[in-house]
Amino acid sequence: MVKELNIDIQKEQEKAHEEIKKQGLRVLVCAGTGCVANGSLKIIDKFRELGADVSTLTDYDKMTIVPTGCHGFCEQGVLVIIPDKHVTYVKVKEADVEEIYESHVKNNQPVERLLYTDPQTQQHVHKNEDINFYAKQTRTALANCGKINAESIDEAIAVRGYEALANVIKEDNPDAVIDTIEKSGLRGRGGGGFPTGRKWRFTAANKGGKSYVVCNGDEGDPGAFMDRSIMEGDPHKLLEGMAIAAFAIGADEGYIYVRAEYPLAIKRLRKAIADAEARNYLGKNIMGSDFSFDLHIKEGAGAFVCGEETALIASIEGERGMPRPKPPFPANKGLFGRPTLINNVETLANIPVIMLNGADWFAKMGTETSKGTKTFALTGEVNNTGLIEVPMGTTLREIVFDIGGGIRNGKKFKAVQIGGPSGGCLTEEHLDLPMDYDNLIKAGAMVGSGGLVVMAEDTCIVEVARFFMNFTQNESCGKCVPCREGTKNMLKILEKIVAGKGEMSDLDLLEDLAQAVKDGSLCGLGKTAPNPVLSTLKYFRDEYIAHIKDKKCPAGVCTAMKKIVIEESLCKGCTKCARTCPVGAISGEVKQPHKIDQAKCIKCEACLTNCPFKAIVLE
Amino acid sequence: MSITNPHKIDTTKLDSIIQSYGSKKSNLIAILQKVQEEYRYLPEDALIYIGTKIEGLSPATVFGVATFYAQFSLDPKGKYEIKVCDGTACHVRGSMPVLNAIKSYLKLKDGQMTTDDGLFSLETVSCLGACGLAPVCVINEKVYPQMTSDAIKVILETLLNGER
Numbered sequence: 146m147v148k149e150l151n152i153d154i155q156k157e158q159e160k161a162h163e164e165i166k167k168q169g170l171r172v173l174v175c176a177g178t179g180c181v182a183n184g185s186l187k188i189i190d191k192f193r194e195l196g197a198d199v200s201t202l203t204d205y206d207k208m209t210i211v212p213t214g215c216h217g218f219c220e221q222g223v224l225v226i227i228p229d230k231h232v233t234y235v236k237v238k239e240a241d242v243e244e245i246y247e248s249h250v251k252n253n254q255p256v257e258r259l260l261y262t263d264p265q266t267q268q269h270v271h272k273n274e275d276i277n278f279y280a281k282q283t284r285t286a287l288a289n290c291g292k293i294n295a296e297s298i299d300e301a302i303a304v305r306g307y308e309a310l311a312n313v314i315k316e317d318n319p320d321a322v323i324d325t326i327e328k329s330g331l332r333g334r335g336g337g338g339f340p341t342g343r344k345w346r347f348t349a350a351n352k353g354g355k356s357y358v359v360c361n362g363d364e365g366d367p368g369a370f371m372d373r374s375i376m377e378g379d380p381h382k383l384l385e386g387m388a389i390a391a392f393a394i395g396a397d398e399g400y401i402y403v404r405a406e407y408p409l410a411i412k413r414l415r416k417a418i419a420d421a422e423a424r425n426y427l428g429k430n431i432m433g434s435d436f437s438f439d440l441h442i443k444e445g446a447g448a449f450v451c452g453e454e455t456a457l458i459a460s461i462e463g464e465r466g467m468p469r470p471k472p473p474f475p476a477n478k479g480l481f482g483r484p485t486l487i488n489n490v491e492t493l494a495n496i497p498v499i500m501l502n503g504a505d506w507f508a509k510m511g512t513e514t515s516k517g518t519k520t521f522a523l524t525g526e527v528n529n530t531g532l533i534e535v536p537m538g539t540t541l542r543e544i545v546f547d548i549g550g551g552i553r554n555g556k557k558f559k560a561v562q563i564g565g566p567s568g569g570c571l572t573e574e575h576l577d578l579p580m581d582y583d584n585l586i587k588a589g590a591m592v593g594s595g596g597l598v599v600m601a602e603d604t605c606i607v608e609v610a611r612f613f614m615n616f617t618q619n620e621s622c623g624k625c626v627p628c629r630e631g632t633k634n635m636l637k638i639l640e641k642i643v644a645g646k647g648e649m650s651d652l653d654l655l656e657d658l659a660q661a662v663k664d665g666s667l668c669g670l671g672k673t674a675p676n677p678v679l680s681t682l683k684y685f686r687d688e689y690i691a692h693i694k695d696k697k698c699p700a701g702v703c704t705a706m707k708k709i710v711i712e713e714s715l716c717k718g719c720t721k722c723a724r725t726c727p728v729g730a731i732s733g734e735v736k737q738p739h740k741i742d743q744a745k746c747i748k749c750e751a752c753l754t755n756c757p758f759k760a761i762v763l764e
Numbered sequence: 765m766s767i768t769n770p771h772k773i774d775t776t777k778l779d780s781i782i783q784s785y786g787s788k789k790s791n792l793i794a795i796l797q798k799v800q801e802e803y804r805y806l807p808e809d810a811l812i813y814i815g816t817k818i819e820g821l822s823p824a825t826v827f828g829v830a831t832f833y834a835q836f837s838l839d840p841k842g843k844y845e846i847k848v849c850d851g852t853a854c855h856v857r858g859s860m861p862v863l864n865a866i867k868s869y870l871k872l873k874d875g876q877m878t879t880d881d882g883l884f885s886l887e888t889v890s891c892l893g894a895c896g897l898a899p900v901c902v903i904n905e906k907v908y909p910q911m912t913s914d915a916i917k918v919i920l921e922t923l924l925n926g927e928r
Contacts, residue, residue: 178892178893179894179897179909181907182894182900182907182909183897219895222896222897365890366891367851367852367890367891368851368891368895369893369895370893405797405835406891406892406893407893443793443794444794444797445793445833446793446796446797446833446835446836447833447834447835447889448834449890460793461790462789462790463788463789463792463793464792464829465828465829522853524852524895524898525853525856525857526856530895530898531896598852612855613852749868754861754865754913
């Protein structure tokens with residue numbers, strides 16, 4: 146039975162398009178966290194100041210500056226895009242605004258020096274879609290990020306925002322919604338990869354009383370920021386996805402749990418919720434139907450383990466964010482003891498698109514077992530760092546070398562750390578592996594939330610393993626003894642190896658402990674914490690052995706195995722190093738070459754960074 | 765239980781914070797965040813007061829929550845809260861030298877978080893999600909991209925000069 150709604154979403158779309166037309170020349174300025182840090186708010190002000198005098202515009206009667214969400218290409222920020230002029234400017238500073246305005250906006254002369262330069266061909270690139278970084282992507286969850294004003298509900302509506310929700314309510318068939326999601330093959334984007342449709346089905350089976358939809362926006366993996374970008378750049382898509390989920394499983398209340406480290410995302414979500422409520426796209430009797438959905442935001446307080454769904458529930462309830470044993474699963478007994486559906490931000494952002502384009506459209510992308518696209522945060526030693534979205538099954542080579550533009554400073558590729566502290570390393574031999582949930586598990590890594598940190602020849606793998614172990618050890622909530630004590634002892638061993646005091650038996654001990662931690666932990670944090678160590682031991686055992694047997698760090702990173710020396714011929718005897726040294730390890734007469742007492746030196750490198758003559762070097 | 769309040773915490777202020785969120789156990793984290801915003805840390809007396817005031821809580825559970833989450837501090841933070849991101853991307857691109865430079869510039873001893881004059885406090889955070897700009901520091905909500913040990917010293921110097 147088709148229901149009558151009191152909102153005609155098509156008409157709303159037309160209205161929104163009219164509004165956008167009235168804006169005249171649209172200048173998109175990125176106002177994501179990264180670009181704001183690089184001064185985009187000042188650029189926006191400057192453009193607005195210049196554009197205030199509309200009499201100087203030739204082809205347009207008005208210019209509108211649109212602050213958008215993250216474009217993903219943070220490294221090249223601040224990004225300024227003028228779609229009508231087919232141009233993307235990168236690394237724009239406040240001082241460049243006048244030139245862009247005078248030259249391009251008024252006189253149609255592009256400012257060549259602010260165009261993106263391809264690192265391989267050294268050519269300037271005008272159009273966004275011609276920049277390699279963007280050309281090889283397929284954006285669905287991120288489709289609108291960077292293209293619309295993230296704080297305007299009208300702009301969201303213009304790009305079909307809330308159309309899927311209106312259709313779903315009109316058709317009034319929750320089961321059909323779940324069918325579509327099941328058929329699409331969408332799997333949880335937060336890390337686990339559990340089939341989303343099945344999760345919805347389980348929760349819907351408990352329909353009847355109060356139930357909840359919770360969005361997991363506790364993106365705690367270091368090196369991951371896709372959820373932040375969606376929340377900042379296209380918040381309405383997330384709200385719509387949640388409302389559709391609530392309709393399908395029969396929930397009337399929801400929570401978005403966002404990390405406190407994401408203040409801008411929280412601000413934009415709050416505004417988006419208020420705007421959507423004002424239009425009756427959220428709240429009581431949505432669009433005149435009998436479906437109601439109240440949405441709240443819960444700010445996290447800095448605990449990685451809260452990304453685990455039962456810990457997240459405990460945190461929303463105001464408790465210490467410690468995981469609870471499963472079963473009961475949240476689908477049966479979750480938030481406040483009621484059936485609860487928990488999905489990650491990216492998963493929910495895919496819902497409206499799937500509902501609009503159909504399950505088949507989505508299932509056409511990706512591999513046999515992993516459908517659709519996946520966002521990755523591409524960072525580390527790669528030329529183009531940023532947020533990308535590619536079909537599942539894309540190879541690492543395409544990501545690192547085509548989209549990422551290769552390794553920076555001509556260095557050699559060494560490995561990619563994927564999936565954060567729960568994931569593992571992929572090496573050269575995996576460059577042509579189609580990346581999907583199952584292939585990565587087979588290779589000893591995991592998709593995880595999608596952090597992809599590229600490491601070059603000068604990154605020490607053992608140090609990276611120590612880094613992740615330090616992280617999980619810090620973040621272990623302490624509930625399960627094997628996790629609490631096991632990670633601590635694994636960290637101790639790794640610290641010992643990095644300090645050049647390791648023994649060969651330590652490697653076996655590490656593997657034993659790893660198994661114990663995996664077996665004896667309740668939640669995903671403990672079960673996956675040993676992964677970075679196990680995977681580096683598997684692929685880079687040589688490097689561990691070099692640290693232990695030869696007391697050498699092949700990448701030249703581990704300070705304990707380095708020596709800091711003063712080159713006599715370059716030292717002018719200015720005494721600056723001796724004064725800087727916190728432990729008094731440097732001695733020498735004025736205007737005479739100085740010397741470092743290696744026994745006293747703590748290798749803090751303070752002298753090295755402070756030497757005005759670059760006479761102090763690492764050996 | 766009687767409420768000891770040796771530091772003369774302004775309970776009317778606490779009451780209004782509790783009221784603004786609703787005197788419910790599930791609002792505890794939000795309430796503690798507001799209290800910390802107000803005092804720059806969580807005074808012990810405030811924790812005890814909240815624990816006795818809200819139904820279903822005790823001072824012990826409030827203390828448990830306050831010590832669980834990294835965001836909460838039981839010691840006063842500085843006027844300038846410096847957060848050095850040590851997420852993977854920042855770590856790989858050299859956040860540790862930046863951290864060491866700040867420590868030595870502010871003359872912080874190992875384990876010391878806040879400078880003696882209470883101006884600066886220093887902590888590492890695991891990821892701010894600004895990985896494209898690594899390494900990143902945040903001082904009182906302002907994000908400083910692509911930090912080096914020299915650049916951070918200039919920033920600290922400017923802040924310090926502003927205080928004099």
